[in-house]
Amino acid sequence: MKIEIRLGEIPGRISEIFIAEDLMERIPDVLKKSLGTRSAYWIWDETVWGLWGDKVAGRGWPVEDNGRVILFTASEPDKRLASVEFLARRMVSAGANRDSAIIAVGGGVTGDVAAFLASIYMRGIPCFQIPTTLLAQVDSSVGGKTGVDLPEGKNLLGTFQQPRQVFTDPRFLTTLPDEELRQGMAEVIKSAMIGDEVLWKFVETKSDAIKRRDLNSLARIISASCLLKSRIVQADEKEAGARRSLNLGHTVGHALEKVTGFRLRHGDCVATGMIVAAELSNRLGKLPAEDLQRLEAICQTWGMPVRIPSSIKCDAIMDAVRADKKRIGDKLHFIIPERIGKVVEFTDIAQGEFIEVLQSLGAT
Ligand SMILES: NC(=O)c1ccc[n+]([C@@H]2O[C@H](COP(=O)([O-])OP(=O)(O)OC[C@H]3O[C@@H](n4cnc5c(N)ncnc54)[C@H](O)[C@@H]3O)[C@@H](O)[C@H]2O)c1
Ligand SMILES: [Zn+2]
Structure with a gap:
């Protein structure tokens, strides 16, 4: 499958996403055509390089070409400016210039760092992505x-720069640990809740196949999620409106990550955040109780937390929600589900109501 995201008024500003089960071996050839005379600098997640390096890069790519493959120890603490400088200096010493391009291979940490570097390296060079986690x-x-992150918060420094091309092969996920798969599944479930009831039903019935990494099922959920996100991004690239719907579950999700010092994982927190949003919506007379139960059931199938740990205080969540950069003025603004497959933005949620929901789900 190929998805094209056409951006803005400028003709030719297109980001292409290729999704296929037999893509991996073909990437070097496609890339060579896309790159033309540009020189390529690969930034690989070190773990992924060990698992998949020869399969992708070994095929007709000059891996031995010293310096063109840069390994990166990708973990969230490495998503910081120091890594950008480290990678930039490796690029300079290996001869990268304005006619180079970056190819990022790995999960979201590698992708975010490498794409950030591409957007500022010699004032910007193209970036290609080969995502290897479900989340990515x-x-x-x-x-x-x-x-990149700052000690004060996640993703506080960054840019918008669309990747030229994204090459997604679900086979990468055959080596992905279950816990990482679950983090990505939370975003898939979020996509389904935002705007794809068919995807929702697919996940409801095919979770076992997805868990055993059935490639067809994986390709199906990846394509549907990418299609949904790309449509939203095409309509609102810089998050002025519609793109905010992608934040479903994230206001509370980010707050839970923050108050637990990032001991709880992002996807798990988003799952709980979606349940908070769903419960709130149900109390406001919007989301039917049956849809709320279906959300809880699907999260439980995946082992995602559906309750807030009792060690977490409502006040701490409220403080973190208020500090969230996505807040608009003084109002708590939330994306809430109206039904499975449809969300709305709500900006005047009473604080008391919100706290009641947090308490009903276990916060103290
Ligand atoms: N730019 C965006 O729009 C956007 C959106 C969502 C999340 N993010 C960011 O993404 C990051 C999280 O991404 P992530 O969950 O992919 O984390 P990650 O990049 O840290 O990868 C998770 C782990 O999986 C390993 N891994 C990657 N691919 C593998 C494979 N195929 N087999 C085995 N192990 C593999 C990695 O080495 C790492 O240990 C966060 O920093 C988040 O802020 C960015
Ligand atoms: Zn998320």
Whole structure:
């Protein structure tokens, strides 16, 4: 499958996403055509290089070409400016110039750092992405947000730069640990809740196949999620409106990550955040109780937390929500589901109601 995201008024500003089960071996050839005379600099997640390096890069690519393959130890603490400088200096010493391009291979950490570097290296060079986690395949490689963290918060430095091309092969996920798969599944479930009831039903019935990495099922959920995100990004690249719907579950999700010092994982927190949003919506007379139950059931199938740990205080969540950069003025603004497959933005949620929901789900 090929998805094209056409951006803005400028003809030719297109980001292409290729999704196929037999893509991996073909990437070097496609890339060579796309790159033309540009020299390529590969930034690989070190773990992924060990698992998949020869399969992708070994095929007709000059891996031995010293310096063109840069390994990166990708973990969230490495998503910082120091890594950008480290990688930039490796690029300079290996001869990268304005006619070079970066190819990022790995999960969201590698993709965000490498794409950020591409967007500022000699004032910007093209970036290509080969996402290897489910989260990166359905979320971070699509839409052009790049960035690094600061000690004060996640993703506080960043740019928008669309990848020229994204190459997504579900086979990468055969080596992905279950826990990482679950983090990506939370974003898939989010996509389904935002705007794809068919995808929702697919996940409801095919979770076992997805868990055993059935490639057809994986390709199906990745394609549907990418299609949904790309449509939203095409309509609102810089998050002025429609793109905010992608934040479903994320306001509370980010707050839970923050108050637990990032001990709880992002996808798990988003799942709980979606349940908070769904519960709130149900109390506001919008989301039917049956849809709320279906959300809880699907999260439980995947082992995602559907309750807030009792050690977490409502006040701490409220403080973190208020500090969230996505807040608009003084109002709590939330994306809430109206039904499976449809969300709305709600800006005047009473604080008392919100706290009641947090308490009903276990916060103290
Ligand atoms: N740019 C965006 O729009 C956007 C959207 C969502 C998330 N993000 C960012 O993405 C990051 C999280 O991404 P992530 O969950 O992919 O984390 P990650 O890049 O840290 O990868 C998770 C782990 O999986 C390993 N791994 C990667 N591919 C593998 C494979 N095929 N087999 C075995 N192991 C593999 C990695 O080495 C790492 O240990 C966060 O920093 C988040 O802020 C960005
Ligand atoms: Zn997310």
